[in-house]
Amino acid sequence: MNCRHCQTSLKYTFLDLGCAPPSNAYLSEEDLNRPEVYLPLKIKVCDKCWLVQTEDYVNSKSLFKSDYAYFSSTSSSFLLHSKNYSNKIIKELNLNKTSYVIEVASNDGYLLKNFIEKKIPCLGIEPTKSTADAAEKLNIPIIREFFCETLGKQLASEYKQADLIIGNNVYAHVPDINDFTKGLKAALKFDGTITLEFPHLLSLIEQTQFDTIYHEHFSYLSFNIVNDIFSAAGLRIWHVEEISTHGGSLRVYGCHQNEKRETNRSVDELLKKEAIHGLLKLETYMSFADKVNKIKDDLLSFLIEQKCSGNKVVAYGAAAKGNTFLNYAGVRNDLIDFVVDKSPNKHGKFLPGSHIPIVSEQKISEIKPEYVLILPWNIKEEVIEQLSYTRNWNSKFVVAVPELKIL
Numbered sequence: 001m002n003c004r005h006c007q008t009s010l011k012y013t014f015l016d017l018g019c020a021p022p023s024n025a026y027l028s029e030e031d032l033n034r035p036e037v038y039l040p041l042k043i044k045v046c047d048k049c050w051l052v053q054t055e056d057y058v059n060s061k062s063l064f065k066s067d068y069a070y071f072s073s074t075s076s077s078f079l080l081h082s083k084n085y086s087n088k089i090i091k092e093l094n095l096n097k098t099s100y101v102i103e104v105a106s107n108d109g110y111l112l113k114n115f116i117e118k119k120i121p122c123l124g125i126e127p128t129k130s131t132a133d134a135a136e137k138l139n140i141p142i143i144r145e146f147f148c149e150t151l152g153k154q155l156a157s158e159y160k161q162a163d164l165i166i167g168n169n170v171y172a173h174v175p176d177i178n179d180f181t182k183g184l185k186a187a188l189k190f191d192g193t194i195t196l197e198f199p200h201l202l203s204l205i206e207q208t209q210f211d212t213i214y215h216e217h218f219s220y221l222s223f224n225i226v227n228d229i230f231s232a233a234g235l236r237i238w239h240v241e242e243i244s245t246h247g248g249s250l251r252v253y254g255c256h257q258n259e260k261r262e263t264n265r266s267v268d269e270l271l272k273k274e275a276i277h278g279l280l281k282l283e284t285y286m287s288f289a290d291k292v293n294k295i296k297d298d299l300l301s302f303l304i305e306q307k308c309s310g311n312k313v314v315a316y317g318a319a320a321k322g323n324t325f326l327n328y329a330g331v332r333n334d335l336i337d338f339v340v341d342k343s344p345n346k347h348g349k350f351l352p353g354s355h356i357p358i359v360s361e362q363k364i365s366e367i368k369p370e371y372v373l374i375l376p377w378n379i380k381e382e383v384i385e386q387l388s389y390t391r392n393w394n395s396k397f398v399v400a401v402p403e404l405k406i407l
Contacts, residue, residue: 013045019038043220075342095164100161104184166194167196196226211375222274240253298400314340326356333355374398
């Protein structure tokens with residue numbers, strides 16, 4: 001396999017998580033009696049440009065199907081984050097009724113609804129039917145396609161270039177990141193702004209966030225590589241912010257290469273920070289697997305100990321990161337009774353691989369478990385507040401990443 005950005009032959013493995021089903025391929029009861037597709041989940045690192053990427057096995061269209069079950073609006077903290085961003089960027093760019101905003105991977109309209117409320121014209125690009133349907137119910141115009149350079153040029157030819165292009169948690173999901181970035185350039189007005197948010201590779205490595213690795217994520221991004229990809233496409237990052245979402249993310253601000261805006265010192269500072277923390281050195285990537293195995297072993301030891309003691313353990317959050325962890329650790333429903341999720345779209349289904357049933361929150365009150373394992377550790381404060389009533393029977397919360405903790 002060659003690097004998706006610079007085409008260098010990939011020689012080094014960052015992490016091998018064996019084989020697993022796609023993390024968002026939830027199962028119906030009927031599916032449990034059918035063969036399940038398992039795919040290798042091996043992550044390579046390019047020793048020339050430092051792009052960390054999944055080994056090629058699947059394409060995005062096989063992962064993001066019409067019944068895709070991830071709805072951004074189910075997280076109250078993420079809704080607040082999106083509202084705060086919208087208010088901030090509208091003010092900074094002086095967006096109004098004459099502006100035009102495009103969001104790539106607009107999901108269920110969780111973000112663009114803030115622009116609709118302020119009567120700012122916008123367009124969502126979302127290929128999955130379930131989430132696109134939800135966005136259209138909010139009166140958000142939707143194009144149901146995967147974004148690419150061809151679509152970007154089509155929008156330009158239709159006089160639909162944007163003052164602002166938003167891409168939150170999509171950049172890591174695209175198999176051809178160069179083509180996607182060229183599409184951003186094509187769809188951007190001459191003085192327009194691009195903002196992208198994506199999990200930061202530095203956080204993944206320093207906090208051993210291996211459960212953010214799954215088939216739907218084709219790339220794991222440092223600021224250095226994103227800066228290079230933008231430059232190769234004729235774009236320039238003029239500002240970057242480190243934000244807290246998903247355990248540590250970046251928000252980059254881009255524009256056309258020769259646009260008049262000055263580059264903020266935040267760009268050079270973060271490039272230097274990543275170099276200091278070893279993201280341009282091969283040994284940083286080669287030592288990661290040992291840390292991952294310790295986290296896996298610690299969780300398995302805890303779950304087995306509770307089973308032997310007769311204690312019930314349930315999980316919260318039927319999220320992709322939890323599926324990565326459970327499948328790598330070989331956890332099944334003999335160790336975790338069920339998983340609770342806020343999204344009614346997942347209730348009655350089963351986690352891929354582990355076949356743990358997904359249920360509504362009411363089930364927790366019925367069986368009163370001794371422990372609740374929070375799989376989406378990035379929203380643990382939100383979950384603990386939501387399930388605070390479990391303290392009435394002395395239940396405890398558990399997180400396993402970056403280390404096992406009983407809260």
